[in-house]
Amino acid sequence: MGYKLLADRFKKIDSIEHLMSVAHWDEATMMPDGGAESRGQAMAQVGVLAHELITDPNVGEWIEKAKAENLSEWESSNLREIESQWRHKTSIPSDLVEATAVARAKCGHAWRSLRPANDWEGFLPLFEPLISLVRQQAQALGDGLGCDPYDALIDQFEPGQTQSSIAATFAQLKEQLPVIIEAAVEKSGRVSLPKGPFPKELQKQLGEVAMRHLGFDFNHGRLDVSHHPFCGGVPKDVRITTRYDEENFIESLMGVIHETGHARYEQNLPDEWLDQPVGKARGMGVHEGQSLLFENMVGHSPEFLSFLAPKMADTFGSSSEFDWSAGSLTPIVNRVEKSFIRTSADEVTYPMHVILRFELEQQIISGSLEVRDIPEAWDSKMQAYLGLSTKGDFRNGCMQDVHWPEGAFGYFPSYTLGAMTAAQLYEKALLDHPEIPEKLSQGDTSLLNTWLRENVWSKGSFYTVDELMTVATGAKLSSRPFIDHLKSRYL
Amino acid sequence: MGYKLLADRFKKIDSIEHLMSVAHWDEATMMPDGGAESRGQAMAQVGVLAHELITDPNVGEWIEKAKAENLSEWESSNLREIESQWRHKTSIPSDLVEATAVARAKCGHAWRSLRPANDWEGFLPLFEPLISLVRQQAQALGDGLGCDPYDALIDQFEPGQTQSSIAATFAQLKEQLPVIIEAAVEKSGRVSLPKGPFPKELQKQLGEVAMRHLGFDFNHGRLDVSHHPFCGGVPKDVRITTRYDEENFIESLMGVIHETGHARYEQNLPDEWLDQPVGKARGMGVHEGQSLLFENMVGHSPEFLSFLAPKMADTFGSSSEFDWSAGSLTPIVNRVEKSFIRTSADEVTYPMHVILRFELEQQIISGSLEVRDIPEAWDSKMQAYLGLSTKGDFRNGCMQDVHWPEGAFGYFPSYTLGAMTAAQLYEKALLDHPEIPEKLSQGDTSLLNTWLRENVWSKGSFYTVDELMTVATGAKLSSRPFIDHLKSRYL
Numbered sequence: 001m002g003y004k005l006l007a008d009r010f011k012k013i014d015s016i017e018h019l020m021s022v023a024h025w026d027e028a029t030m031m032p033d034g035g036a037e038s039r040g041q042a043m044a045q046v047g048v049l050a051h052e053l054i055t056d057p058n059v060g061e062w063i064e065k066a067k068a069e070n071l072s073e074w075e076s077s078n079l080r081e082i083e084s085q086w087r088h089k090t091s092i093p094s095d096l097v098e099a100t101a102v103a104r105a106k107c108g109h110a111w112r113s114l115r116p117a118n119d120w121e122g123f124l125p126l127f128e129p130l131i132s133l134v135r136q137q138a139q140a141l142g143d144g145l146g147c148d149p150y151d152a153l154i155d156q157f158e159p160g161q162t163q164s165s166i167a168a169t170f171a172q173l174k175e176q177l178p179v180i181i182e183a184a185v186e187k188s189g190r191v192s193l194p195k196g197p198f199p200k201e202l203q204k205q206l207g208e209v210a211m212r213h214l215g216f217d218f219n220h221g222r223l224d225v226s227h228h229p230f231c232g233g234v235p236k237d238v239r240i241t242t243r244y245d246e247e248n249f250i251e252s253l254m255g256v257i258h259e260t261g262h263a264r265y266e267q268n269l270p271d272e273w274l275d276q277p278v279g280k281a282r283g284m285g286v287h288e289g290q291s292l293l294f295e296n297m298v299g300h301s302p303e304f305l306s307f308l309a310p311k312m313a314d315t316f317g318s319s320s321e322f323d324w325s326a327g328s329l330t331p332i333v334n335r336v337e338k339s340f341i342r343t344s345a346d347e348v349t350y351p352m353h354v355i356l357r358f359e360l361e362q363q364i365i366s367g368s369l370e371v372r373d374i375p376e377a378w379d380s381k382m383q384a385y386l387g388l389s390t391k392g393d394f395r396n397g398c399m400q401d402v403h404w405p406e407g408a409f410g411y412f413p414s415y416t417l418g419a420m421t422a423a424q425l426y427e428k429a430l431l432d433h434p435e436i437p438e439k440l441s442q443g444d445t446s447l448l449n450t451w452l453r454e455n456v457w458s459k460g461s462f463y464t465v466d467e468l469m470t471v472a473t474g475a476k477l478s479s480r481p482f483i484d485h486l487k488s489r490y491l
Numbered sequence: 492m493g494y495k496l497l498a499d500r501f502k503k504i505d506s507i508e509h510l511m512s513v514a515h516w517d518e519a520t521m522m523p524d525g526g527a528e529s530r531g532q533a534m535a536q537v538g539v540l541a542h543e544l545i546t547d548p549n550v551g552e553w554i555e556k557a558k559a560e561n562l563s564e565w566e567s568s569n570l571r572e573i574e575s576q577w578r579h580k581t582s583i584p585s586d587l588v589e590a591t592a593v594a595r596a597k598c599g600h601a602w603r604s605l606r607p608a609n610d611w612e613g614f615l616p617l618f619e620p621l622i623s624l625v626r627q628q629a630q631a632l633g634d635g636l637g638c639d640p641y642d643a644l645i646d647q648f649e650p651g652q653t654q655s656s657i658a659a660t661f662a663q664l665k666e667q668l669p670v671i672i673e674a675a676v677e678k679s680g681r682v683s684l685p686k687g688p689f690p691k692e693l694q695k696q697l698g699e700v701a702m703r704h705l706g707f708d709f710n711h712g713r714l715d716v717s718h719h720p721f722c723g724g725v726p727k728d729v730r731i732t733t734r735y736d737e738e739n740f741i742e743s744l745m746g747v748i749h750e751t752g753h754a755r756y757e758q759n760l761p762d763e764w765l766d767q768p769v770g771k772a773r774g775m776g777v778h779e780g781q782s783l784l785f786e787n788m789v790g791h792s793p794e795f796l797s798f799l800a801p802k803m804a805d806t807f808g809s810s811s812e813f814d815w816s817a818g819s820l821t822p823i824v825n826r827v828e829k830s831f832i833r834t835s836a837d838e839v840t841y842p843m844h845v846i847l848r849f850e851l852e853q854q855i856i857s858g859s860l861e862v863r864d865i866p867e868a869w870d871s872k873m874q875a876y877l878g879l880s881t882k883g884d885f886r887n888g889c890m891q892d893v894h895w896p897e898g899a900f901g902y903f904p905s906y907t908l909g910a911m912t913a914a915q916l917y918e919k920a921l922l923d924h925p926e927i928p929e930k931l932s933q934g935d936t937s938l939l940n941t942w943l944r945e946n947v948w949s950k951g952s953f954y955t956v957d958e959l960m961t962v963a964t965g966a967k968l969s970s971r972p973f974i975d976h977l978k979s980r981y982l
Contacts, residue, residue, distance in 0.1 A: 015536030018529065019510040026513050030521075034710035035728025038509065038765070042725075045506030049540075219525035234533075237526025274529070 002065025003075060006082055007276060009053060009062075014275040016050045018234050025239045027109075028226040040105025048098045054089040074278060077462045081277035088156060091144020092137055100137060103130040104407040111405035112227050120375060120394040127405065128371045131364065134407050138365050150365040153410030157284040158417060160465055163362060166413045170358065172479050173351045173416070177486075184336035184348050184490035191331045194312075194322035198249040206249065206315045207242060207256035210308065213443040214260045214294060217267050228402040229255045229343075231262035231291070235274050238263040249316070250332060251344055253308075254299050261294030262287055264449065268457035279460045282468055284411060285477075288418025289425060290452065296347045296419070297426040297485075298448070300333045302326045303441040336490065338386040340396040347419060348486055352385040357401075357412040365409060374398045421469070423482040425456065428473040493556025494566060497573055498767060500544060500553075505766040507541045509725050516730045519717040524600075531596025538592045545580040565769060568953045572768035579647060582635020583628055591628060594621040595898040602896035603718050611866060611885040618896065619862045622855065625898050629856050641856040644901030648775040649908060651956055654853060657904045661849065663970050664842045664907070668977075675827035675839050675981035682822050685803075685813035689740040691716075697740065697806045698733060698747040701799065704934040705751045705785060708758050719893040720746045720834075722753035722782070726765050729754040740807070741823060742835055744799075745790050752785030753778055755940065759948035770951045773959055775902060776968075779909025780916060781943065787838050787910070788917040788976075789939070791824045793817045794931040827981065829877040831887040838910060839977055843876040848892075848903040856900060865889045912960070914973040916947065919964040 020043060027039055063083050071079060107126040114123045138149035145152050151162045158166075207223060221238035233239035240259035242252045265281055273279030281287050298304050306326035313324035322328065336346045342353035360377055363369035369377055378398045379390045390397035398404070403411055429451045430436055436448050455472040469477045511534060518530055554574050562570060598617040605614045629640035636643050642653045649657075698714060712729035724730035731750035733743045756772055764770025772778045789795050797817035804815035813819065827837045833844035851868055854860035860868055869889045870881045881888035889895070894902055920942045921927055927939050946963040960968045 012536055012540065015533040016540070018533035019514050019537055022517050023510050023513045026517060030713065031728060032710055032713055034708070034712075035725070038725060038727040039513075041766075042506040042509035045503055046510055049503065049507070217525070219523055221525075222521070222523055234526070234529060236529040237522060275532075 001069075002062040002067075003069050003071060003079065005062045006059065006066055006079070009056075009059065010082060010277060011275040013050050013053050016046060016053070020046060020050075021232055021234055025224075025232040025241075028228070028230065028232075029224045029239075029241060033109075036105070036109040040102055040109070043105060044098050044101035047101045048094050051089055051092075051094055051097045054086055055094070059086055060090070074273065074462060078273070078276050078278035081280075081461050084159060085277055087145060088141065091141045091152075093140065096133065096136055096140065100130070100133040100407060103133050108402065108406040111399065111402065115395050115399045118393070118395040118399075120399060123394075123399060123405075124372060130405075130407050131371050134409055135365060135367065138409070150362055150410065153361075153365065154413065155410075157411050157414050158465070159283060161285075161413070161417070166358065166417075169420075169479055170351070170355050170413075170416070172483070174355060176483055177348065177351060180483075180486050180490055181336065181338070181348050181352075184346075184486075185338065187490065188331070188335045188337065191335055192322075192328070193248070193332060194250075194316065194324075196248065197246040198244075198316055200244040200246065202315050203244050203246075203249045203252055206311060207253055209311050209315075210253060210257055210299075211260050211263075213307070214257065214298070214445050215264055215449045216260050220267055221263055223256065229259055231259045231266065233266075235266045235269045235279075238266045249312075250329075254295055254333060255343075257299035258291045258295035261291035264294070264452070265290040265457050268453045270458050270460045270462075273460055278462060282456075282459070282461050282463070283465055284414035285417035285421055286456070286465060286468065288414050289421025290456070292347075292419050292422035293426050293452075297422060298440060298445065300330070300347075301437065301440060302330045303437045304443075305329045305333065306441045307443040334489065338388060340382075340388060340390065340393070341400055342415075343401070348490060349386060351416045351419065354412050354416045356381045356385055361409050361412065417477065420477055420479050420482040423485040424469065424473050424475070424477060425452070427481045427485070428455075492560075493553040493558075494560050494562060494570065496553045497550065497557055497570070500547075500550065501573060501768060502766045504541055504544050507537060507544070511537060511541075512723055512725055516715075516723040516732075518600075519719070519721065519723075520715045520730075520732060527596070527600040531593055531600070534596060535589050535592035539585050539589045542580055542583075542585055542588045545577055546585070550577055551581070565764065565953060569764070569767050569769035572771075572952050575650060576768055578636060579632065582632045582643075584631065587624065587627055587631065591621075591624040591898060594624050599893065599897040602890065602893070606886050606890045609884070609886040609890075611890060614885075614890060614896075615863060621896075621898050622862050625900055626856060626858065629900070641853055641901065644852075644856065645904065646901075648902050648905050649956070650774060652776075652904070652908070657849065657908075660911075660970055661842070661846050661904075661907070663974075665846060667974055668839065668842060671974075671977050671981055672827065672829070672839050672843075675837075675977075676829065678981065679822070679826045679828065682826055683813075683819070684739070684823060685741075685807065685815075687738040687740070689735075689737055689807055691735040691737065693806050694735050694737075694740045694743055697802060698744055700802050700806075701744060701748055701790075702751050704798070705748065705789070705936050706755055706940045707751050711758055712754055714747065720750055722750045722757065724757075726757045726760045726770075729757045740803075741820075745786055745824060746834075748790040749782045749786035752782035755785070755943070756781040756948050759944045761949050761951045761953075764951055769953060773947075773950070773952050773954070774956055775905035776908035776912055777947070777956060777959065779905050780912025781947070783838075783909050783913035784917050784943075788913060789931060789936065791821070791838075792928065792931060793821045794928045795934075796820045796824065797932045798934040825980065829879055831873075831879060831881060831884075832891055833906075834892070839981060840877060841910065842907045845903050845907040847872045847876055852900050852903065908968065911968055911970050911973040914976040915960065915964050915966070915968060916943070918972045918976070919946075 023039065023043060031039060063086060066079050107130045110126050111123065138153050141152035142149035145155060148163065154161055154163065211223065220236050221233065221240065224239065224241050225243055226241035227243065229242045231238065231240045240263050242255045244252050265287060269281065270279050309324045309326055309329060317324060336348045338349055339345055342350065345353055359381065360369065360374065375394060375398055382388050382390050429448060433447050433451060439447055456468065459468060463471060466476050469475065514530065514534060522530060554577060557570050598621045601617050602614065629644050632643035633640035636646060639654065645652055645654065702714065711727050712724065712731065715730065715732050716734055717732035718734065720733045722729065722731045731754050733746045733750065735743050756778060760772065761770050800815045800817055800820060808815060827839045829840055830836055833841065836844055850872065851860065851865065866885060866889055873879050873881050920939060923942060924938050930938055947959065950959060954962060957967050960966065
C-alpha cells in the first residue's frame with residue numbers, strides 16, 4: 001500500500017508542476033511586465049504547496065513501507081527516484097523555499113531589463129538577498145544529504161557527481177583544450193557571412209522546417225520567442241523558444257536545433273510513466289546531451305547543412321546574395337573564436353565558460369567570494385581562460401546568463417557533461433548505423449531518432465546515469481569521445 | 492485566530508487559481524491539440540487540490556471562530572464570502588469534482604472541432620456523461636444549500652437569485668420585448684456594410700486603439716485570439732481574447748470593447764484584497780454589466796462611434812470605400828435582426844436567446860429533457876421566440892456556445908441580468924455626469940472609468956449585489972432602465 005500512496009501523491013505533484021511549467025513558459029514569452037509581482041507570489045505559494053506534498057511526514061513512512069513491497073523493476077526505479085526527491089526536499093524548510101521563490105521571481109524578472117541596461121548597481125540589491133537565500137538552501141541541503149553545500153546543489157542536477165569528480169574531468173579539459181582552441185581559432189580565419197536583414201517571420205519558418213526534419217512533433221509542442229531560449233512545457237506539450245537577430249539567422253537556427261534536441265527527449269519519455277519521477281528525463285547532463293547532439297553533431301555537420309542550404313536559399317535567397325552550400329556554411333557554424341557570451345560560444349571554447357562559472361560558484365556558495373566582488377573575479381578568470389576583459393561590461397560578463405538571477409546554482413557543469421554525453425552517444429549511434437550521416441544529408445533523422453528513443457529517451461529515469469550510459473554505449477561517461485570529436489573536427 | 496487562518500488559506504487557494512487561470516487562457520489560445528489530454532488531467536488534479544483546501548474540516552471551525560472575532564468591515568464581508576464558498580464547495584464530493592473536471596476538459600476541447608463539423612452525433616458521447624455529472628453536482632449542491640438543484644447552480648453565479656425571481660424578471664421581458672423587436676427590425680432595414688477584406692493584423696491594431704481609449708492597461712494585460720472570446724487571467728494580468736472575421740471587422744471590434752469592460756473591472760478591483768474572496772468581482776451579472784456597458788452603452792453610441800470612425804478610416808480606408816462616419820456606423824452596430832447566434836445577437840433579441848437557454852437548462856437539470864432531445868427542444872423554442880428553424884443545424888443551434896460543452900449551467904441568465912445592470916449603472920452615471928457622451932466623442936472615457944471605479948470596481952465583493960446597486964444607483968436591480976434604454980434607442 002505504501003507504493004500506491006506514493007504514486008498517487010507524485011501524480012498530484014506532477015499536476016502542480018504541469019501548471020507551474022505552463023506559467024513559467026507564459027512568464028517568459030507572453031506575460032506583460034505588470035503581471036510579474038503577482039505571478040511571482042502565486043508561483044511561490046504553489047511551490048510551497050508542492051513542497052509540502054513531498055515533505056509530508058507520511059511520505060517518509062510510505063517509502064519505508066514500499067521498500068518491503070513486491071515491486072516491478074520500473075516501480076523499484078520509481079521508488080529510488082521518489083526517495084531521492086524526498087531526501088532533497090525534506091532538507092529545505094518550507095519558509096526558505098517560499099522566500100527563495102519570491103526572490104528568484106523578482107530578481108529574474110528585473111534582470112530582463114537590467115541586463116540590457118548594463119545595470120549592475122541596480123541588480124545588486126536584488127541579487128545579494130537572493131544569493132544569501134541560495135547559500136542558506138545549499139547549507140540546509142548539504143546538512144540533509146550529509147555533504148558539502150555546493151556538492152548538494154550539484155546533486156540536484158547530476159546525482160552521483162561532486163565538485164571533485166567534476167574538477168577532475170574539467171582538469172583534463174583545461175589541459176587539452178587550450179591547444180585545440182588555439183589551433184581551431186587559427187584554422188577558422190575569416191568567413192564570409194550571409195548579409196541580412198533576415199526577417200523574423202522568415203527565420204521562424206526556416207526554424208520550423210528544421211524542427212520538422214528533426215522529428216519535432218507540432219501536435220505536442222510549439223516554438224515561441226523569449227529573452228533567453230529554453231525548452232519548457234510538459235512532455236505532451238513541449239514549448240521551445242528562441243530569439244531572433246535580424247542580422248544573423250544562424251544563431252537562432254542553431255538555437256532552435258538545440259532546443260529541438262531537448263524537446264525530442266521530452267516528447268519521447270515513457271508514456272505510461274509520465275506522471276511519475278521515473279518517467280522524467282534522466283538529469284540535466286543527459287538532457288543537455290540530447291540538445292548538444294542535435295546542435296553540434298547534427299546541426300553543425302556538413303551533411304545536415306547540405307540538406308538545409310537549399311532551404312535557406314528558398315527562404316532568404318532573394319534578399320541575400322550568398323553561396324548557399326554546405327561548403328560555405330560549415331566553416332561559419334564551426335567557427336571558433338574566443339568570445340564573451342557562453343550561449344553563443346562555439347563547442348571548443350564553451351567548456352572554458354563553464355569552468356569559469358563552476359569555479360566562481362564554488363567560491364560564491366562557500367562565501368569566499370562576496371557578491372559585489374563577482375565582476376572582478378569574473379574578469380580575472382575571463383582574462384586567464386580566454387584572454388578577454390569584461391571590466392565594466394556586466395551585460396557581457398556576470399549578468400549575461402539567466403541562471404544566477406533565477407538562483408540556479410550547480411547547473412553549469414551539466415552543459416559540459418552534456419557535451420561529453422552527446423559525443424559519446426553519437427559515437428555509438430554511428431557505430432551501430434554508419435549510414436546516419438548520409439541520411440542527414442537527405443534531411444532524414446529517423447534512424448538517429450529511433451536509436452536515441454530506444455537507447456535513451458524511452459528509458460526516462462529507469463537507470464542511473466552510469467547505468468544508462470553503460471547500457472547505451474558500453475561505458476560510463478568519459479571526456480574521451482568529446483575530446484576525440486573536437487580533435488577530429490578542428491585539428 | 493480563526494480569521495487569520497482563513498485569510499492564509501484563501502491566499503493559497505488564490506495562488507492555485509492564478510495558475511489555473513493562466514493554464515485555462517493558454518489552453519484556449521496557445522496549446523496544441525495533442526496537449527489537451529494531459530492538460531485536462533493536470534487541471535482536474537489541481538482542481539481537486541484547491542477543492543480539498545476549501546473543504547478541509549478545519550475551515551468550518553475557523554469560520555465559527557472568526558465569527559466571534561473583532562473584524563473590520565472588509566474582513567466581515569470577506570468572511571461572508573468565504574463562508575458562501577465553503578458552503579458551496581463542501582456540498583460537492585471531491586471525486587465528483589475531479590470526474591466533472593476531466594469530462595469538462597474532454598468535452599470542451601472536442602467541441603472546438605466538432606462544432607465546425609456540425610457533428611452532434613460525435614459530440615453526444617462526450618456530452619451525455621458530462622451532463623450526467625453536472626446533474627449529480629447540482630443535486631449535491633442543492634442538498635447542501637437546501638434548495639432546488641438548478642437554483643443551486645444559479646446561486647454559484649448570482650447569489651440571491653432563484654429560478655422564480657429570474658422567471659419573474661424574464662416574464663416582463665417576454666411581455667415587452669416582442670413589440671420592441673418587431674419595431675426595431677422594421678426600423679433597421681438595409682444597411683450598407685464596409686467591404687473587406689479587413690486583414691487580421693489591422694483589426695488587431697484597431698482593437699488595441701479602442702482598448703487604449705477605453706482605459707485598458709497594457710502593462711497589466713494583453714489581447715489574443717481564441718475560438719470563443721473571453722476575459723481571463725488575473726487582475727494584475729488580464730487576458731482578453733477575440734476572433735477575427737476578415738469580411739467583418741465590426742463584430743470583433745465590438746467583442747474587444749465588450750471584453751475590455753470585463754478587463755477594466757478586473758484591473759480596478761481593490762488592490763489590497765486581491766488575494767481574498769472579498770477582493771474578487773461581485774458576480775457574473777455585475778461583471779457582464781461592465782462589459783455590456785462598454786459594448787452597448789459606449790461602443791454602440793453615436794458619440795464613441797464618431798470618435799472611432801476616423802480611426803477606422805485610417806486603418807482600412809485605403810482598402811475599403813465607405814463613408815466612415817458615425818451616421819453610417821450607428822445603424823450598422825445597432826441593427827436588430829432575428830438570428831441564430833447569441834454571441835453576435837443585438838441587444839434587443841439577445842434576451843430571447845438567454846430565455847431559451849434558461850428554460851432548457853431548467854428542464855435539462857431536472858431531467859425532464861433528455862440530452863439527445865435537446866436539438867428538437869431548441870428548435871421548437873427558437874421557432875417560438877425568434878421564428879427561426881435550427882433543424883439539423885447544430886452548429887448554429889445547441890452546439891453554438893462553449894458553456895454547455897464545458898459543463899457551465901446556471902450562467903446564461905447572468906447575461907441578461909448584466910444587460911439590466913449596464914443600463915441601470917449607465918443611467919446613474921449620466922445623471923451624475925451629463926457630459927459623459929460628449930467626452931466619448933473625443934475618445935475620453937476617464938470620467939466614466941472614474942465613476943465606475945469609485946462606485947463599482949473598487950468595491951470588489953464588499954457589498955451584496957442588492958447593496959452594491961442600491962449604493963451606486965439608489966435602487967435594486969430592475970428591468971426598468973434596460974427597457975427604457977431599448978425603447979429610447981429603438982422605438
